[in-house]
Amino acid sequence: MEKQITFTHTPIVIPPPVLPSREIGACVEFQGLVRELEQGAALAGLHYEAHESMARKHLERIFDQLCAAHPCAAVVFIHRLGWVPVGEASLFVRVLSSHRGEALRFLADAIDRMKADVPIWKCAKGVAAKRRKRRKKGSRGMGTLFVPFAPFCGYSLFQLPGRSAGALTLRKSDRSSSGSGSTIMRSRSTARWMRRCIE
Structure with a gap:
């Protein structure tokens, strides 16, 4: 199966379908819009952040597993990062298959698995918070909500940073009652982004 996985900080441009063979009988597409x-x-919009190399690895594994259950010829996955205003697309997925049933099931399962397993996060900026910030520059708005898509594959983000906090840490839990685990990534850039979200 052909897999095209793209992360972009610009508005999503939908590529024209390219049929890998004449056996293709179904082309199913999905766009996720910021509501x-x-x-x-x-909301005024959403800000998306991802651990791109890890997300790509998870997506490739998910697509391979789904292809075994729902045979498809190709999948195109495009996810926008950074600020995405209301009404614009944050996600585009296209699946090509011989039959529509396989393509539809592949697409539905792929989106569910992405939300559950892939390290992509979103920070929602409320309209009320943006208005308050315009009225009083530097005030800390209460309309911001940080929403991870889901805990993914036993990984979790912790230490939501404040103004003086250091790196945000990504940890793989060992499912023990203490919740301890091995730290696999620290990102000061992610911590800075999180601080901007809660200001």
Whole structure:
């Protein structure tokens, strides 16, 4: 199966379908749009962050596993990072297969697995918080919500940084009651991004 995985900081440009063979009978596409409400709060948009190399590895594994269950010829995956305003696409997925049933099942399962297993996070900036910040520069708005897509494959983010905090840490849990585990990544750039989100 052909796999194209792309992360971009610019608006998603949907590529034209390229058929790998004449056996292709179904082309199924999905676009994920930033909606106006998140947990009942009005949004201005979402800021996405990802551990790109790890996300790519997880996606390749997921696509290979799904192809064994739902044979498909090709998948195109594009995820936007950075700021995405309401109404714009943050995700595009295209699946090519001989039959529509396999393509539809592959697509649905791929999105579910992405949300559960892939290290991509989003920070929601509320409209009310942006208005307060314009009125009083430097004030700390309460309309910001940091939302990980999900705990993924036993990994977790911890130490939500404040203004004086250091790196944000990505940890693989050992499922013990203490919750301890091995630290696999620290990112000061991610910590700085998180601090911007909660200011």
